Amino acid sequence: MFHDIPESIKKRMQYLEELDTQDRIDGTHRMERLRQIPPETGKFLSILAASAPKGDFLEIGTSAGYSTLWIALVCQLIGNKVITFEILKEKAELARETFELTNLKDVVELIEGDARDYIPNYKNISFCFLDAEKEVYDDCYDLIIPNMIEGGILVADNAINHYKTLKPMLDKALADERVDALIVPIGKGELVCRRI
Numbered sequence: 660m661f662h663d664i665p666e667s668i669k670k671r672m673q674y675l676e677e678l679d680t681q682d683r684i685d686g687t688h689r690m691e692r693l694r695q696i697p698p699e700t701g702k703f704l705s706i707l708a709a710s711a712p713k714g715d716f717l718e719i720g721t722s723a724g725y726s727t728l729w730i731a732l733v734c735q736l737i738g739n740k741v742i743t744f745e746i747l748k749e750k751a752e753l754a755r756e757t758f759e760l761t762n763l764k765d766v767v768e769l770i771e772g773d774a775r776d777y778i779p780n781y782k783n784i785s786f787c788f789l790d791a792e793k794e795v796y797d798d799c800y801d802l803i804i805p806n807m808i809e810g811g812i813l814v815a816d817n818a819i820n821h822y823k824t825l826k827p828m829l830d831k832a833l834a835d836e837r838v839d840a841l842i843v844p845i846g847k848g849e850l851v852c853r854r855i
């Protein structure tokens with residue numbers, strides 16, 4: 660998977676990594692920044708997604724589609740598709756450009772809107788990456804877990820760098836008997852839950 664990343668995907672990943680780094684140093688306003696995961700978190704997502712059972716793959720918080728690319732690599736491999744949600748028009752436009760340039764339009768479905776309005780439509784969630792505003796994590800968790808199939812995997816970003824803000828949701832997940840959960844110190848800290 661990592662040894663034969665198509666050239667168009669490699670090129671777009673590199674472009675977005677540079678844009679994200681630039682955003683962080685040039686004082687770009689928070690809401691305009693891409694706020695992407697680092698590459699090691701991308702690889703972690705790919706490996707977890709490749710190990711997930713067959714079912715619906717979701718992503719909450721697309722931004723320009725960088726993390727989606729790591730999940731899409733798996734989808735190409737196993738013949739699945741990822742549905743990704745982005746609430747901001749400007750970010751959705753950038754993401755559309757990403758999926759066009761990388762020829763992933765058949766593998767990625769981008770839905771522009773609040774993910775919370777759509778999650779209940781997916782009853783067989785087998786993989787979900789949650790990376791949105793911290794205020795919606797708790798609502799998303801409550802919507803995802805009941806619709807997740809046995810063995811399904813939920814990964815939530817920022818479990819360490821936003822630990823204080825996310826603590827109520829993290830504590831809930833760690834004590835939730837419907838899942839086995841832990842926080843992994845990779846990137847910004849990933850909460851990983853496996854549905855029992």
Ligand SMILES: C[S@@+](CC[C@H](N)C(=O)[O-])C[C@H]1O[C@@H](n2cnc3c(N)ncnc32)[C@H](O)[C@@H]1O
Pocket residue numbers: 693694695696719720721722723724725726727744745746747750772773774775790791792795
């Ligand atoms: C941290 S960025 C996502 C970065 C992306 N996952 C990556 O690593 O490339 C969070 C994104 O979530 C979007 N967002 C926030 N709340 C949302 C919601 N309720 N539904 C869909 N998207 C949301 C924001 O507009 C923002 O673009």
